[in-house]
Amino acid sequence: MKKQSPKKLQRKTEIVEAAVKVFAEKGFFKAKVSDVAKEAGIADGTVYLHFKNKDDLLIYLFENKMEHILMRFNSQLAESIDPIEKMKLFFQIYFKIIKEDKKLAEVFQVELRQSVKFLKDYHNQKFIDFLNIIGGIIKQGKQDGFFNPELNTNVTKILIFGALDETARQWILGTNSKYSLKEAVDHISSILITGLLIV
Amino acid sequence: MKKQSPKKLQRKTEIVEAAVKVFAEKGFFKAKVSDVAKEAGIADGTVYLHFKNKDDLLIYLFENKMEHILMRFNSQLAESIDPIEKMKLFFQIYFKIIKEDKKLAEVFQVELRQSVKFLKDYHNQKFIDFLNIIGGIIKQGKQDGFFNPELNTNVTKILIFGALDETARQWILGTNSKYSLKEAVDHISSILITGLLIV
Amino acid sequence: MKKQSPKKLQRKTEIVEAAVKVFAEKGFFKAKVSDVAKEAGIADGTVYLHFKNKDDLLIYLFENKMEHILMRFNSQLAESIDPIEKMKLFFQIYFKIIKEDKKLAEVFQVELRQSVKFLKDYHNQKFIDFLNIIGGIIKQGKQDGFFNPELNTNVTKILIFGALDETARQWILGTNSKYSLKEAVDHISSILITGLLIV
Amino acid sequence: MKKQSPKKLQRKTEIVEAAVKVFAEKGFFKAKVSDVAKEAGIADGTVYLHFKNKDDLLIYLFENKMEHILMRFNSQLAESIDPIEKMKLFFQIYFKIIKEDKKLAEVFQVELRQSVKFLKDYHNQKFIDFLNIIGGIIKQGKQDGFFNPELNTNVTKILIFGALDETARQWILGTNSKYSLKEAVDHISSILITGLLIV
DNA sequence: AATGAATGAGATTTCATTCAT
DNA sequence: CATGAATGAAATCTCATTCAT
Secondary structure, three states, X not given: OOOOOHHHHHHXXXXXXXXXXXXXXXXXOOOOHHHHHHHHOOOHHHXXXXXXXHHHHXXXXXXXHXXXXXXXXXXXXXXXXXXXXXXXXXXXXXXXXXXXXXXXXXXXXXXXXXXXXXXOOOOOHHHHHHHHHHHHXXXXXXXXOOXXXXXXXXXXXXXXXXXXXXXXXXXXXXXXXXXXXXXXXXXXXXXXXXXXXXX | OOOOOHHHHHHHHHHHHHHHHHHHHHOOOOOOHHHHHXXXXXXXXXXXXXXXXXXXXXXXHHHHHHHHHHHHHHHHHOOOOOHHHHHHHHHHHHHHHHHHOHHHHHHHHXXXXXXXXXXXXXXXXXXXXXXXXXXXXHHHHHHXXXXXXXXXXXXXXXXXXXXXXXXXXXXXXXXXXXOOHHHHHHHHHHHHHHHHEOO | OOOOOHHHHHHHHXXXXXXHHHXXXXXXXXXXXXXXXXXXXXXXXXXXXXXXXXXXXHHHHHHHHHHHHHHHHHHHHOOOOOHHHHHHHHXXXXXXXXXXXXXXXXXXXXXXXXXXXXXXXXXXXXXXXXXXXXXXXXXXXXXXXXXXXXXXXXXXXXXXXXXXXXXXXXXXXXXXXXXXXXXXXHHHHHHHHHHHEOO | OOOXXXXXXXXXXXXXXXXXXXXXXXXXXXXXXXXXXXXXXXXXXXXXXXXXXXXXXXXXXXXXXHHHHHHHHHHXXXXXXXXXXXXXXXXXXXHHHHHHOHHHHXXXXXXXXXXXXXXXXXXXXXXXXXXXXXXXXXXXXXXXXXXXXOOOHHHHHHHHHHHHHHHHHHHHHOOOOOOOHHHHHHHHHHHHHXXXXXX
């Protein structure tokens, strides 16, 4: 890791913010580097002083944003001990983050998925870490005798993430079916946690 | 709907099959029309005798495949009356389809998502129809006194779809966490249906 | 010259008529062979049973139509002896032809001009013949003591053709300035013939 | 009107000059954008930094060149008051311009004509302005009692333009009939002005 | 003779990336 | 550091022409 001067880092952050906006609106492929530059109020070439190329910008965006998100989850979840409460809290934080930054959510939900395909050698560790937060809660819940011990943590964490992610995505798109984020959290909590509990 | 000579329709179908393969492997944006043509064993220009452009090919692919899938769900689900059984059956059919045509599943799950963004004026009716199959089962289950009547059908159907979809995707990608499709169906059935039941 | 069966000739003529219409509307370059075929109510390939290629169709169209036009001028002008009357008659016939077949006129006026450029080795003999009809009248007029003998026949015939052609063209396009064909003939006759006369 | 940096404007002008040359030689349709780029000594893509597309380049070429030509006519014609002298001067300037820039003349005379057809919504105001310079002289001549007051200015201006234009074109093409530009001017002046005068 | 699906060369256009200023 | 004009590889799409039926 190279250290960056604070000034340079700030400029880099500005570009990332611009990229989030532009990628959310147009999608990564349709977005031009010049769109990002214009949004950031800089020249096209300047983007390349901070990022090797367009792919690099996307990866950095993921890594950087994910890092913040992971830190946020970890610090806030630390407050709670009860796995059931922890899971509910996870759901709340998730939707809170979505609500706070719709654009970022859009980029993550849409572009993240296909990034796997085209960024051949990009191993998305941060996403795995994220899933493992859910996995950790499940494990703890099983250990503590709340959750059904027969559940496969791997499948379950993905199942939960999918439910969260899709309800969030449809809420952002605002198409198909309208509902409030509160309704979403309540349903997720109610249905999924009930489903996890020991019969 | 224009009628097509059987010969023309067959060629069109061949192109769609090639497109599924190529889009699944490279992603829609990275895939070249010439890749699709080569895969179909035809000249580049021939693609344009059947589709207005690359976007049109993607849309037709969705519509066409979705139509078959919807028909399959509808006919097979008709056999069952009990909403709980119906929901389980839905899960089984879903994963069966995924298993049968991984490539198609990849295109749907990865490319479908971003298509919404760039195909500005494409109203994805077939996807809505698909979601409403789940919605229908939920409604019936609430009416018949099996499922919690306080559940919002809209949120719930999306939540269920998300759980299904994500477990399917991760299975296809084979990254992050490995599990069998059987495990996936069992977990989905167990967790979600339990979660839906009246307490 | 190959002889053609009457049936074949008729089909060829149909294609030429379709080509006149399509070339007039779209211009030679923008017109597709398939447009011509569709207009003629035949298959694309059939055009190539009668013409070597698209250029050949244009050239045949010119030659063929010009032949008729030249014959018409020659036969009708034979009735008159007086060069002044002959010139006036020429103007009348010219505008009559234009009026009768606007589409053909459009093709001639627009496409003929640029054909010179792209049909490298096409020597437009028929057009020269056409100009020489005017040239012949001028010469006769000079010999008979009506027209100024100092006029260069070559320049004059072109000058006259230009005046005719442009007034006809603007009338067809109907843009810029509106006037009747009668006005056009009268002005041409009045201005040009006065200008030609011996002072 | 957008302002352009002087550097950008210069490059744009270079492209236009190259386009004049290439369009004159090959014709607009046969000319490739890459031909223009090569002629200008730049990369293909650079053309698109200055013009939206090939059509746009043609239109700009017309507008830009016509503007200069119109200014030239207007400033030089201002020197003369007598409508007859003014008309003669118009002819002289016209042929002088043709002589100075044959290539441009070719583009105007050959390509301009068909452009009307394919540039559907291009209203050629500059050409109308040009015709109206002739129209103005005719009007003045009628008012001042030199020209036949019964002449329709609209028809007459077009007639004159046609005579000028065609003699110029045939001179440029150098086909059919050879003559000097001086002969052309003399004949035009003699024939047309005589024809316009009050009997 | 007629068809029209298929071809594939070739043109237009885009845009990530570079580099002289 | 920043700029933004220029590059040119590469992709999409068109359509005259062919040829098996």
